[in-house]
Amino acid sequence: MTDKHIVCHSGGHSSALVAIEVARKFGAENVVLLNHDMHFSVEHADIKRFKQEIADYLGLPLTIASRRNATQDQFDVCVEAGAFKVGNGSELCTSRLKTEPFYEWLAANAPPTESVVYYGFDNTPKERERMQRRTGVLGSMGYRTDYPLVTWGDRSILATEEVGIARPSTYETFTHGNCIGCLKAGWQHWYIVYCTRMDIWLKGKWAEEEIGYAIHYDNGQPVYLEDMEPRFASMKAAGVPATEHIPQQRFWAQARKIVPIHDIQQRMDLPCDCHQI
Template sequence: MSKNNYKVVWLSAGISSFIAGYLVKDTVDEWIYIDVKDQHPDSMRFVHDCEKILGEKVTILRSQEYEDVEDVCRKTGFISTPYGAPCTGVLKKKVRKNWEQEFYKREGHMNLCYVWGFDEKESKRADNMRLNFPEFTHEFPLIDKGLKKEDAHALSISLGLKRPIMYDLGFPNNNCIGCVKAGMYTWNLVRKNFPEVFEKRAKMERDLGHSCMNGLFLDELDPNAGRRGEVIPECSIFCFMAEQELNGEQPIFQVVKTA
């Protein structure tokens, strides 16, 4: 690795981001995980297990402005927008940007190289990432090796890495419990496994007058609705960046002033 570059793996507490980083681990300068209170507690167990396998410490970052997803939604008055979910923007993207600012203050002469967990099926997204964020160097080890998400999970098993429990509960990604981008099937999994979270999100929807699912409120959701295998984005930094590829760097929300 050139001394003019600093390579970072942004862990999402998902399998793909870890395996992508593991494939190039000998050239990685720092591993970073952005913790959000709404993620299952097992996510932190997973991060610490990653540390054991790597023999490296993972830097843990958290928002200093907002407590959790509901705090963001209530203070901004939004649940989701065409330009992304405000919770992802401030709990993850803004935390990353703050880290970058501090990094450049210390190491202004160095370039940042980011390692992402896009898999073999996401080559177009990787191309768009390079095109829309040229200020960074980007690496996509899974794509370079022609690996799919299923391959990444198989590799994690061979390393003895126990995947986050959300996968075992049937969730397609290890997102926050009650991710505001989820579809009907996933919301019914939340209702089954985390009923208290389901009720809190349903109340929040009514209080704000906005729904998570394009006008369908959670308290109206048929318990049998949805289908297994529905597409739900992995709610990580690169998920938010990908949304901005399509919509430009426009504001995703305005803060609603409250008394």
């Protein structure tokens, strides 16, 4: 029996490369491009364009496994639940918007003995940790996993531009294809949100007020978005670039010359599994 090759097609560049590699190796007719379509307010339109162009190139449909209420973003589901995190400390938006629909889709459409799940993790220490977690979790459910950008050796493609598909324009600012206003992201990400997406910043403030907790905790203490507004306003006025392409240490060293943020611990961005689940 031919395996069903399920590619977690997030909209990020790495997952697109995996989709192409898997389709070339096993035949597109045996591949499923599984995506969690996020609300247009937090998933950039160019990411949606990119996902569709990859699917069109492979001659495949986008298979959507999303929360039944597609009008909700990460803030809506958290306010609905009255919390940003679930019991084990992981962000609730991941479980509600990605994990639960993913497992429901697998149970209904992909028998473990006939399925392999592919992820676009890269060959870095953080990504290898994520590989171990996903291998363990899905392995406990009987599923095989594979990580072509790490485990396959020779590659047939290194960039989607090779097949005439430009990667999402969001990469000019961000280093990933995650939701804008990611609840796992650190202050550097949220400074970009403040500078470029005030609508999302304001919705984050609304969610904090509704839930009664902060998205960020530094040194064990809550730091609300409202607390950071005057500091971010000073940084923006002084011309601190709103980008993730400046390494964190250098970014905050530059910021500290402008505003008193020594009391704010550099919250390192956690590896957001959202875009790969």
